[in-house]
Amino acid sequence: MLGEFEGAALNIFHLPKIALYIAGNPMTTPPPPVVNGSDMHALMARLFPVNRSLTGDGVRLTLRVIGEHLPGLTLHEVASGTRALDWLVPDEWNVRDAYIQNGAGQRVVDFQAHTLHLVGYSEPVDRLMSLEELQSHLFSLPDQLDAIPYVTSYYRRFWGFCLSHRQRQALTEQNYRVVIDATLAPGYLTYADLRIPGRSKQEIFISSYVCHPSMANNELSGPALLTALGQWLAGRDNRYSYRLVLAPESIGPIVYMSQHLEEMKRRTIAAFNLTCVGDERAVSLMPSRQGNTLTDRAARHVLRHMAPEHRVYDFYQDRGSDERQYCSPGADLPMVSIMRSRYGDYPEYHTSLDDLTVATPAGLQRSLELHQAAIETIERNETLCAGIVGEPHLARRGMDFNLGGGVGVAAARKQAQDLMAWSDGSRDLIDTADAMGMSLLELLPVVDLLKQQELLIPCAHSE
Amino acid sequence: MLGEFEGAALNIFHLPKIALYIAGNPMTTPPPPVVNGSDMHALMARLFPVNRSLTGDGVRLTLRVIGEHLPGLTLHEVASGTRALDWLVPDEWNVRDAYIQNGAGQRVVDFQAHTLHLVGYSEPVDRLMSLEELQSHLFSLPDQLDAIPYVTSYYRRFWGFCLSHRQRQALTEQNYRVVIDATLAPGYLTYADLRIPGRSKQEIFISSYVCHPSMANNELSGPALLTALGQWLAGRDNRYSYRLVLAPESIGPIVYMSQHLEEMKRRTIAAFNLTCVGDERAVSLMPSRQGNTLTDRAARHVLRHMAPEHRVYDFYQDRGSDERQYCSPGADLPMVSIMRSRYGDYPEYHTSLDDLTVATPAGLQRSLELHQAAIETIERNETLCAGIVGEPHLARRGMDFNLGGGVGVAAARKQAQDLMAWSDGSRDLIDTADAMGMSLLELLPVVDLLKQQELLIPCAHSE
Amino acid sequence: MLGEFEGAALNIFHLPKIALYIAGNPMTTPPPPVVNGSDMHALMARLFPVNRSLTGDGVRLTLRVIGEHLPGLTLHEVASGTRALDWLVPDEWNVRDAYIQNGAGQRVVDFQAHTLHLVGYSEPVDRLMSLEELQSHLFSLPDQLDAIPYVTSYYRRFWGFCLSHRQRQALTEQNYRVVIDATLAPGYLTYADLRIPGRSKQEIFISSYVCHPSMANNELSGPALLTALGQWLAGRDNRYSYRLVLAPESIGPIVYMSQHLEEMKRRTIAAFNLTCVGDERAVSLMPSRQGNTLTDRAARHVLRHMAPEHRVYDFYQDRGSDERQYCSPGADLPMVSIMRSRYGDYPEYHTSLDDLTVATPAGLQRSLELHQAAIETIERNETLCAGIVGEPHLARRGMDFNLGGGVGVAAARKQAQDLMAWSDGSRDLIDTADAMGMSLLELLPVVDLLKQQELLIPCAHSE
Structure with missing residues (x-):
């Protein structure tokens, strides 16, 4: 237990x-x-x-x-x-066993072999029937000979079996015992x-x-x-x-x-x-x-x-x-x-x-x-605003844009200038990165540097 | 009278x-x-x-x-x-008769034969004149030999006749009597x-x-x-x-x-x-x-x-x-x-x-x-809103979508699901039908079914 | 003085x-x-x-x-x-003279000959040096042999000369006297x-x-x-x-x-x-x-x-x-x-x-x-509104649209009708002219005529 x-x-x-x-x-x-x-x-x-x-x-x-x-x-x-x-909420369904047995007592379709053999929400059954009668409860795919299809009947009481079309073609005219040892009764949805x-x-x-x-x-x-x-x-x-x-x-x-x-x-x-x-x-x-x-x-x-x-x-x-x-x-x-x-x-x-x-x-x-x-x-998405009017005086601030990660200094500097120019409060970093043809995640090192320097700050009236 | x-x-x-x-x-x-x-x-x-x-x-x-x-x-x-x-409002215009008569007393252009022969709002006239003098009051279409053109002079006092170009070409040098028996005087617009x-x-x-x-x-x-x-x-x-x-x-x-x-x-x-x-x-x-x-x-x-x-x-x-x-x-x-x-x-x-x-x-x-x-x-246009959150439980409602009119059950069901999904209050049925690639009139049977079931209802705050 | x-x-x-x-x-x-x-x-x-x-x-x-x-x-x-x-605001920079003199006392690069020879904001210098040492202070363009490039160093203390690449190639191994007679000191920006x-x-x-x-x-x-x-x-x-x-x-x-x-x-x-x-x-x-x-x-x-x-x-x-x-x-x-x-x-x-x-x-x-x-x-741009409802009764107003300037009467009349139709307060004359495929300046004669006649007037609630 x-x-x-x-x-x-x-x-x-x-x-x-x-x-x-x-x-x-x-x-x-x-x-x-x-x-x-x-x-x-x-x-x-x-x-x-x-x-x-x-x-x-x-x-x-x-x-x-x-x-x-x-x-x-x-x-x-x-x-x-x-x-x-x-x-x-529908009744709860549980299956103990399910199979189709031929006259020789062999399971020709067996839920134990593959859960897909049983139509979902099949009601319990234990009956003998001819192949002809059985056929209306069988599902297979003529175009995919070896595939067992997935079939359910959640809201209409029914029982059925799914099998490969090859399996189905091998069924012979005889009486079959059909067993679905299941419960379909009030319970719970989990x-x-x-x-x-x-x-x-x-x-x-x-x-x-x-x-x-x-x-x-x-x-x-x-x-x-x-x-x-x-x-x-x-x-x-x-x-x-x-x-x-x-x-x-x-x-x-x-x-x-x-x-x-x-x-x-x-x-x-x-x-x-x-x-x-x-x-x-x-x-x-x-x-x-x-x-x-x-x-x-x-x-x-x-x-x-x-x-x-x-x-x-x-x-x-x-x-x-x-x-x-x-x-x-x-x-x-x-x-x-x-x-x-x-x-x-x-x-x-x-x-x-x-x-x-x-x-x-x-x-x-x-x-x-x-x-x-x-x-x-x-x-990491947010809407930032330029913390200053005009471009920053990079020389005075000692910003060197040596950010590593394979981004060159000139490229990082251009990213910084562009970020400052785009950050007017009307677009978030996703839209800004889109406009710059980059991904937000690539832009983060420069964004973080500009935030440290308070060159990018939260917008006064943004979200 | x-x-x-x-x-x-x-x-x-x-x-x-x-x-x-x-x-x-x-x-x-x-x-x-x-x-x-x-x-x-x-x-x-x-x-x-x-x-x-x-x-x-x-x-x-x-x-x-x-x-x-x-x-x-x-x-x-x-x-x-x-x-x-x-x-x-202009003066009222009524015409009793109008024609151009040749020396032999024949009407060569006759308002009785076609109303278009008279320039609209022509003032009354009864004069003899040469063909040359008459020409400046004639209208025809050299490119459409048999067509009488439509000409008016509502707000400038004038008189004139319209005729086919073929008719005009047949006019010979002689004196014509021009008669327009009309009134153009204060009256009424109807x-x-x-x-x-x-x-x-x-x-x-x-x-x-x-x-x-x-x-x-x-x-x-x-x-x-x-x-x-x-x-x-x-x-x-x-x-x-x-x-x-x-x-x-x-x-x-x-x-x-x-x-x-x-x-x-x-x-x-x-x-x-x-x-x-x-x-x-x-x-x-x-x-x-x-x-x-x-x-x-x-x-x-x-x-x-x-x-x-x-x-x-x-x-x-x-x-x-x-x-x-x-x-x-x-x-x-x-x-x-x-x-x-x-x-x-x-x-x-x-x-x-x-x-x-x-x-x-x-x-x-x-x-x-x-x-x-x-x-x-x-x-039939209106803006409808889904009356429920989520899709409807069609099985529970017993809705069979057998609407007739050549619409199959599966198609009607898909129409219903799409209508429910589009009906968020932001578009009317014309726009919804456009979005679905259908005409509003075609959609009406499903719309009416969903309205009956209160699955589509008037929007709380719509027009 | x-x-x-x-x-x-x-x-x-x-x-x-x-x-x-x-x-x-x-x-x-x-x-x-x-x-x-x-x-x-x-x-x-x-x-x-x-x-x-x-x-x-x-x-x-x-x-x-x-x-x-x-x-x-x-x-x-x-x-x-x-x-x-x-x-x-940076220090003020003034230059009295600047040159590179060869051993023979000749100015091989001379600010008096072209202001571009001196790197902008060069600090004062008066030194003898070898060509090798000098090279790191020289700028030329290998792709434009006769062009003196424009170089500045506003915010990093430096000195340098610019010269044509042809000039540079003519420099020989010897000691050069480098003179920059300039002041770079607190002053004013003008x-x-x-x-x-x-x-x-x-x-x-x-x-x-x-x-x-x-x-x-x-x-x-x-x-x-x-x-x-x-x-x-x-x-x-x-x-x-x-x-x-x-x-x-x-x-x-x-x-x-x-x-x-x-x-x-x-x-x-x-x-x-x-x-x-x-x-x-x-x-x-x-x-x-x-x-x-x-x-x-x-x-x-x-x-x-x-x-x-x-x-x-x-x-x-x-x-x-x-x-x-x-x-x-x-x-x-x-x-x-x-x-x-x-x-x-x-x-x-x-x-x-x-x-x-x-x-x-x-x-x-x-x-x-x-x-x-x-x-x-x-x-001349403004947002105008039609001063009347419906089209104007041009005949009654005696407007002849004979505006001169090569614009025919029929074209001017069509411009007037179109201007009246576009002038609903939602667009200014620039947008109206754009919509009409004309320039605002071309449209002005008709605009002025319609304003005179109060057919176009300031909009009640526009800017």
């Missing part, structure tokens, strides 16, 4: 591998670090076999494992039937959050989702990156506070906002949705609904310099993850997604092929660096 | 055909409907022979015939010499208006002009369309009130505004000038002076979808009809013209060739449909 | 030619006019030999000569060490200003700099143009007041703003920096930092019509003259430079080749005309 979570006990009968792992790593052992792409990939490997859905013990287990790396991560349980904004306080109460909100079973780029890459960012932020002195949230997609943000929206609207200055951050094939940006928030400007600024090849999606045409809720009118949170290959835009999406070979240590590492740069850009 | 108009008796000696028609259709007979292009064309044919000008009995007769179809249309008379804004009340006092203003003699596209198509729109609007329950005005061009709007401008400025939310709406060769738009009024946005929106081939003119370079007065600084009415071939941009313009073969039933019908769509777009 | 200046006596030992000239033109003789390119060129020729720098008697002499043409021009002296904004009152206290500020020794396009063309503009403005009845300032570059504006900035910010509606206005090869514009001030709009408007081939520089990338101070954040003066070939963008820049053959009477004349047009454009 692993102990009690708030509101619900963890059932791990069906989770042998991960359970053993936890059993062998009591909380007295320090958790392994998650600070780079390899660590993130290892965490994903550990969580890959777990059967996650909107609710259930797989979600709880996933959040608990992540909590090992993020002290203070708190799990919350919300009862089925609870009203949340326009929604009702989510987790973590607050990392900074010098300001204003917050940067970082969210990812936990509800897809064994898939890598579109699910586990997000929680893994959130874990790494959380460790990084917890070890720093931050200007802003941070709010990290892991919840099932769609209903999770709905539930979370139903409890926290007013506070979030008051405090949130930037927000990132972590989704599809694991592969190496693309860098892309889903802007916020408003399109020009601080998060949008910081993300575009960073991508312009660190990933000039990136693609920008259209919110209205292309949205598909939790920005649908967090950016909705009335919520209006300034959320963007800095992604690798976006959901829907890579061939393994929503199939068993979206595995740990699609999401790679190198892919995760670059996503980590892009997010760190975007966050640091926001942390 | 046909009866008294307000302020002036109708002289119909010179209007035999039309007078007979009216005599044969006493007001006890219901007027024929004017609801489609063929009806409009028939009305034009009836009015074609009448000699219209800035003033006079031809204008009164035209307005009276239209009034048969538009109960409530009221004629108004304004005395010559009345000051109106910067202008003075215009007509009609108010159709709606649920709101805010008005849509529809104007056309009555002052050109026998020409079709550039004159009669406008009053015919106004008649059809008036019948259509009078038979509906409208959100907005409607103000329909028929007056001579330029001086008419000046006079009308001198009496009604303050009220019009307070009430008018959209305005259409009906001109050159009869031919089939082009669809074009004259924007308002401001260029981005509700009328401009509605007209562009409708033309984008219903006539993507349309041409947009430049107000400052190309204006030439009553928008010159109604859109002038200080008047500032939001008036556009949705036209077919614009005045000046078709070869028959301002000649006898602009006849009932240029304006066609099909051309008129399409203009009617474009104006109905623009009006309906304005009637 | 030539008389006392405020605060400092003029030492002219080293200025034989110019001193003789002044001696021969006592102030009782009227000064020659400076009203066209030839006059400006003659003034430049007179001032060319003078050794100007940040401070010293060459500056005083230059300002005094210009003062002969601009009665009321007042010289001001500011003591070394005075704090001005972020700067300190600048001059002139106020020309207009009907309004609002000012147009015109500035140029006096600190470069014998160079033509990049120095003397500016003061010469300022002189011509000053004479022109002093002889007119101006709407605006004018402030003309001549001061050494960079430190001059710093000092001037330290004394006058608050008043200038209150009054200045436009500002021109006169620099590099003498050659014939280009017309170019350095915009203000804000980029869209009245001065920018007037300058762009004039150049669009009078020099459509002009190049527009980027303030942030290309600035380099006194706009660096006057346009700095906190100063925010609306200053532009209408230039011919910009500093840095012509081969003779900052060398002895920038002489009186580079700046020409024709080049100066065109600069004068461009500045006069820009100033007149600002003088």
Whole structure:
């Protein structure tokens, strides 16, 4: 027995591998670090076999494992039937076992072999039926012969199995026993959050989702990156506070906002949705609904310099993850997604092929660096004003602009003069750096020198 | 005797055909409907022979015939010499007969044959003169041998005749008798208006002009369309009130505004000038002076979808009809013209060739449909806000999006989600539909469903 | 002795030619006019030999000569060490003689032959040294064999000579005597200003700099143009007041703003920096930092019509003259430079080749005309409103639009109608003329006619 979570006990009968792992790593052992792409990939490997859905013990287990790396991560349980904004929290779903057995007693489709074999939220069943009758409960992809598709039926009672088209073609005319040993009954929806306080109460909100079973780029890459960012932020002195949230997609943000929206609207200055951050094939940006928030400007600024090849999606045409809720009118949170290959835009999406070979240590590492740069850009962004009228008398001040870091004296001096000229209170450092064709992070050494000399100062009437 | 108009008796000696028609259709007979292009064309044919000008009995007769179809249309008379804004109402002009007779007593140019033969506002004359002396009073078009040009001299005393160049070339050296049996003397300027009340006092203003003699596209198509729109609007329950005005061009709007401008400025939310709406060769738009009024946005929106081939003119370079007065600084009415071939941009313009073969039933019908769509777009336009935060729980609400009308369920559902996402109070339905690449009228079934469900509601602080 | 200046006596030992000239033109003789390119060129020729720098008697002499043409021009002296904004006024520098003498007693480099031979602000020296030791104090241009470069060392104690590379290559191994008979000691910085009152206290500020020794396009063309503009403005009845300032570059504006900035910010509606206005090869514009001030709009408007081939520089990338101070954040003066070939963008820049053959009477004349047009454009710019609603009844008003000046009646009438249509209070005459594709100055005859008729009037609520 692993102990009690708030509101619900963890059932791990069906989770042998991960359970053993936890059993062998009591909380007295320090958790392994998650600070780079390899660590993130290892965490994903550990969580890959777990059967996650909107609710259930797989979600709880996933959040608990992540909590090992993020002290203070708190799990919350919300009862089925609870009203949340326009929604009702659904019943809780847990699966003990599920399979299709042929006349010879062999399991021809087996949930134990891959969680994707079972349609999400399938109701319990134990019946004998002909192949013909069974067919209307089977899903496969004629165009991807070896891929098991990902199918759910959250809000319409149903049961079904997914299998590769090759498997399906091998089924013969006979009677099959179909067993789904599951519970779909009032229980709880589980989510987790973590607050990392900074010098300001204003917050940067970082969210990812936990509800897809064994898939890598579109699910586990997000929680893994959130874990790494959380460790990084917890070890720093931050200007802003941070709010990290892991919840099932769609209903999770709905539930979370139903409890926290007013506070979030008051405090949130930037927000990132972590989704599809694991592969190496693309860098892309889903802007916020408003399109020009601080998060949008910081993300575009960073991508312009660190990933000039990136693609920008259209919110209205292309949205598909939790920005649908967090950016909705009335919520209006300034959320963007800095992604690798976006959901829907890579061939393994929503199939068993979206595995740990699609999401790679190198892919995760670059996503980590892009997010760190975007966050640091926001942390260091401010609107400064020239502290003097006219240019500074550099000779009198003894400023030598020998800043190191490969920036020559003449270049640093020109940066300083330009910064002084741009700093009239009408633009922040992101816009100033954009205007100068540089990145904010590159400009910081000169900014810091000018601040030391009080040549750049806070504006009298700025934000 | 046909009866008294307000302020002036109708002289119909010179209007035999039309007078007979009216005599044969006493007001006890219901007027024929004017609801489609063929009806409009028939009305034009009836009015074609009448000699219209800035003033006079031809204008009164035209307005009276239209009034048969538009109960409530009221004629108004304004005395010559009345000051109106910067202008003075001119003397009234009526023509009994006019011709040029050769030595053999034959009429070589005869106003009875075509009203265009007489220069508008010609003063009376009865003289013998040589061809040489006559030439300075003749107008013809060397480039259009068979066209009688349209010439007026409203504000400079003059007399003259217009004839085809072929006719002119046939004139021989001899003495001609020139007779213009007309009166040009203090009298009245006549215009007509009609108010159709709606649920709101805010008005849509529809104007056309009555002052050109026998020409079709550039004159009669406008009053015919106004008649059809008036019948259509009078038979509906409208959100907005409607103000329909028929007056001579330029001086008419000046006079009308001198009496009604303050009220019009307070009430008018959209305005259409009906001109050159009869031919089939082009669809074009004259924007308002401001260029981005509700009328401009509605007209562009409708033309984008219903006539993507349309041409947009430049107000400052190309204006030439009553928008010159109604859109002038200080008047500032939001008036556009949705036209077919614009005045000046078709070869028959301002000649006898602009006849009932240029304006066609099909051309008129399409203009009617474009104006109905623009009006309906304005009637249905509003700024809506999402009634909930986050996306709606469609399953819980039992919304099936089976709207019919050829829109599939998936498409309707996507429309609904997009409408919810766009409806943040910052744009009206026209802009929302534009952003979605659809027409407002196409979107209405989903809009109505979302309004029923209170998923779209009036914005708290919007207009 | 030539008389006392405020605060400092003029030492002219080293200025034989110019001193003789002044001696021969006592102030009782009227000064020659400076009203066209030839006059400006003659003034430049007179001032060319003078050794100007940040401070010293060459500056005083230059300002005094210009003062002969601009009665009321007042010289001001500011003591070394005075704090001005972020700067300190430097010591005063005066040179009696300077040369490099070879073993044979010949002057191989001689300040008397060209002021550029001496590095600006060289400290006194009188030493014998080897060629090798001397080399580190010599400056030449290997790419421009016959050009003497322009070098200064204002704020770091140093001495040096500049010479053509050909001269340098001719130096042989021997001992040289190096003599700089100069004083570099506490004294004064000198600048001059002139106020020309207009009907309004609002000012147009015109500035140029006096600190470069014998160079033509990049120095003397500016003061010469300022002189011509000053004479022109002093002889007119101006709407605006004018402030003309001549001061050494960079430190001059710093000092001037330290004394006058608050008043200038209150009054200045436009500002021109006169620099590099003498050659014939280009017309170019350095915009203000804000980029869209009245001065920018007037300058762009004039150049669009009078020099459509002009190049527009980027303030942030290309600035380099006194706009660096006057346009700095906190100063925010609306200053532009209408230039011919910009500093840095012509081969003779900052060398002895920038002489009186580079700046020409024709080049100066065109600069004068461009500045006069820009100033007149600002003088005549205003925001007018239509004095009536609707178009004017031209016939009743007897307006014939026979304005002469090559503008036909029909064109003038169309201009009038368009002016009436554009004049809704939302744009000034510059923007209106731009919208009409004409220049404001071309439009003035019709504007004046409409103002006479009160068809265009001041707007009720405009500036």
